[in-house]
Amino acid sequence: MLNVVLIGPPGVGKGTQAGILAKRFEMDHISTGDMLRAAVRSGSELGKQVEAVLAAGNLVSDDLMVALIRERLEGDAADTGWLLDGFPRTVAQAEALKELLDELDQTIHAVVEMTVPDEVLVGRLTGRLTCRACGASTHRSRVEEGEQSPCPDCGERELYQREDDTETTVRARLEVYRQSTDPVVEVLGRHYPLRKVSGDGTPREVAERLNGVLG
Numbered sequence: 027m028l029n030v031v032l033i034g035p036p037g038v039g040k041g042t043q044a045g046i047l048a049k050r051f052e053m054d055h056i057s058t059g060d061m062l063r064a065a066v067r068s069g070s071e072l073g074k075q076v077e078a079v080l081a082a083g084n085l086v087s088d089d090l091m092v093a094l095i096r097e098r099l100e101g102d103a104a105d106t107g108w109l110l111d112g113f114p115r116t117v118a119q120a121e122a123l124k125e126l127l128d129e130l131d132q133t134i135h136a137v138v139e140m141t142v143p144d145e146v147l148v149g150r151l152t153g154r155l156t157c158r159a160c161g162a163s164t165h166r167s168r169v170e171e172g173e174q175s176p177c178p179d180c181g182e183r184e185l186y187q188r189e190d191d192t193e194t195t196v197r198a199r200l201e202v203y204r205q206s207t208d209p210v211v212e213v214l215g216r217h218y219p220l221r222k223v224s225g226d227g228t229p230r231e232v233a234e235r236l237n238g239v240l241g
C-alpha cells in the first residue's frame with residue numbers, strides 16, 4: 027500500500043500521471059481540482075461558492091480544502107492507499123495535512139515534485155481538452171482537425187476546454203503556484219521522503235521515471 031503526494035505547477039502532468047499510477051498501484055486518485063469541478067457541475071452550494079475562484083485561477087480557502095481531504099482520508103482511501111493530486115497547495119494546507127495524518131496514523135511514502143519549463147506548461151494547458159465524463163485530458167494537436175475525437179481513456183465523445191485554460195488565467199495560475207505552492211515542497215520534505223522527477227518528454231517516458239522512483 028502506497029500513499030503519495032504529486033506536486034508541481036499547472037500543466038506539469040499531475041493528472042495524466044496520477045491516472046496511470048492509480049491504476050498501476052491500485053490506489054485512490056484524489057484530485058482536488060476534479061472534486062471542485064464536479065461540485066461546480068452539480069450546481070451544489072459548494073459549487074456555487076467556488077466557481078468564480080476556479081475561473082480566476084485563484085485558490086479556494088484552506089479550511090474548505092482541508093475538510094474535503096479529511097473526508098477522503100478518513101474513508102476507504104485509507105485501505106487502498108492514495109495519491110494526492112493538487113493538495114496541499116499552501117503551507118497552511120501542508121501543516122494541516124501533517125496533523126491530520128498523525129491523527130489518523132497514516133504517513134506519506136513519497137512526495138514527488140514534478141518540473142517542466144514554463145513555456146512548455148503554457149502550451150500544454152492552452153491546448154488541453156478535458157473529458158466531461160472521466161476528467162482525463164488530451165492535447166488539441168492530437169485531435170483531428172474539425173473532428174470530434176473520443177476521450178483516449180473512456181471513449182466519451184465530449185471533450186471541452188477548461189474555463190481556466192485561457193492564456194491569461196494560465197499565467198495567473200503559474201504565478202499563484204510560485205507564490206503559494208513552491209514553498210510547500212520544502213515543508214513536506216522536512217517530514218517525508220522527497221523525490222524530484224522531470225515531467226518533460228512523452229507521458230510514457232515520465233511514467234517510467236515515476237515507476238523508477240516509486241517501484
Ligand code: AP5
Nearest residue numbers: 036037038039040041042058059086112150154164228229
Ligand atoms: P487543478 O485541477 O489541480 O489544476 P492545476 O494544479 O492547475 O493542474 P492541472 O490540472 O492544470 O495540470 P496537471 O498537472 O494535472 O496536468 P495534466 O496532466 O492535465 O486545480 C484547479 C483549480 O482548483 C485551482 O486553480 C484552484 O482554484 C482549485 N484548487 C484545487 N486544489 C486546490 C487546493 N488544494 N487549494 C485551493 N484551491 C485548489 O496535463 C496538462 C496537459 O498536458 C494535458 O493536455 C495533457 O494531455 C498534456 N500532457 C500531460 N503530460 C504530458 C507530456 N508528458 N507531454 C506532453 N503533453 C502532456
Ligand code: MG
Nearest residue numbers: 040041042059
Ligand atoms: Mg490536473
